[in-house]
Amino acid sequence: MQRREFLKYSAALTVASALPLWSRSLFAAQRPALPVPPLLAPDAQSRIRLVVQAGETTFAGKKAATWGYNGALLGPALQLSQGKEVNVEIYNRLSEETTVHWHGLEVPGEVDGGPQGIIKAGGSRAVSFTPTQQAATCWFHPHQHGKTGRQVAMGLAGLVLIEDANSRLLRLPKQWGIDDVPVIVQDKKFTPRGEIDYQLDVMSAAVGWFGDTLLTNGAIYPQHAAPRGWLRLRLLNGCNARSLNFAASDKRPLYVVASDGGLLSEPVKVSELPMLMGERFEVLVDTRDGKPFDIVTLPVKQMGMTVAPFDKPHPVLHIQPLQVAASGTLPDTLASLPPLPALDGLTQRTLQLSMDPMLDMMGMQALREKYGEGAMAGMSMQHGQMDHQQMDHGQMNHGQMGHGSKGFDFHNANRINGKAFDMNTPAFAAQKGQYERWVISGEGDMMLHPFHIHGTQFRILSENGKPPAAHRTGWKDTVNVYGARSEVLVRFAHDAPKAYPYMAHCHLLEHEDTGMMLGFTV
Helix, strand or coil: CCHHHHHHHHHHHHHHHCCCHHHHHHHHHHCCECCCCCEECCCCCCEEEEEEEEEEEEECCEEEEEEEECCCCECCEEEEECCCCEEEEEEECCCCCECCEEECCCCCHHHCCCCCCCECCCCEEEEEECCCCCCEEEEEECCCCCCHHHHHHCCCCEEEEEECHHHHHCCCCCCECCCEEEEEEEEECECCCCCECCCCCHHHHHHCCCCCEEEECCEECCEEEEEECEEEEEEEECCCCCCEEEEECCCCCEEEEEECCEEEEEEEEECCEEECCCCEEEEEEECCCCCCEEEEECCCCCCCCCCCCCCCCEEEEEEEEEEEECCCCCCCCCCCCCCCCCCCCCEEEEEEEEECHHHHHHHHHHHHHHHCHHHHCCCCCCCHHHCHHHCCHHHHCCCCCCCCCCCCCHHHCEEECCECCCCCCCCCECCCCCCEEEEEECCCCCCCEEEEECCCCEEEEEECCECCCHHHCCCECEEEECCCEEEEEECCCCCCCCCCCEEEEECCHHHHHCCCEEEEEC
């Protein structure tokens, strides 16, 4: 057993023994312990082996077919170091094609794992890259065109932890699974038999696929016994379509120390933390008072996501502080962020996000019929694109469409700059090493679009027409676009050739799968 593993298990045993016998058994009986993904570091030859496989997982007493990396559900947390090459061997044991995308990593297009990086059923792929970016919590997931939503819903997702010299020196909580805890939150919908019930249809193509059961690291409302002191939570919104708004049940503050691309310059104190699909934030929570509390997600104003039980605060994770003292601290300063460069004379690109008006109308109608008026999140069917006077017959007639949904090609109904995703034709070429100003517009649309750009960590200049919140001024790879314009400052450090372009897309996965994506070269 390696020394680090020995110390980790020793600490875990110390934590468990700090509880009296009666409370340990009571604690265990109440709800499941938080599953913690194992840390997987490269071996002596700098190799990591990932097997994409099918398995079985029990949810609420019923077994369901699930997919995972190196297991039945989700995957390990890969531990990488800045400046050290890693060679990842990926074996696909599924009966269908998949890809593995390194979400948030600044790596060349050839190894980025977008829809062109296909691994055939029964096949394998080896990728090598050297992380050069600062310490960050990133993740990996499939990016199979047209099937990303389903493959993620089946359980394919894992974390990537990048360390650097600065992060090693900071006295942040670092005991994995003890005071440094991953919190991967996803929602699921199940059939009466207990199987994952994924549907890509007109309703989900419009508002996204969502469920009524919230999972944390694959478990329903688990608990975590933490040493008393500063607790570090690495939050990932791994939902297909649901935005989340995290808070503590007793209103204790969260101190945000890192966003998608790594550490902020200093901690930002918040009472609640909205998170888009695909976003990561690291927060520290003070548990020195020893009082138990829940991490909850508060109701959000997003179409389809106000359906019960999410019309009220919903618990995600129960935290039970112990007698054992934690050793990590909340530093005053974290990492140096470079000042924004002059914005004059930069290449500017405008990406207009749009949804077919007929898809909007049919999707909302299906949502209202299935879940009632409360699911509309206060939106009117006549709002924005839903105004029937705006829908001319040219927009509505795709040659395939009858009066019902069966003839309507919703698989290409979501678009950027008027075009659905074209696998073979990149939209433009960006210059390596050059700053560009990208304007991403959701004007004229009422849906939430968390917009993600591959191959870079950017800075947000404005978000929906306003300056970004303090905790969103650091390095980001996803920006909020919701009925307005958001501007980001991007720069690409690696090549992305025509055969393996980077993607820019809505990270509401059903929007991505039905066309709201483009490829671009560097």
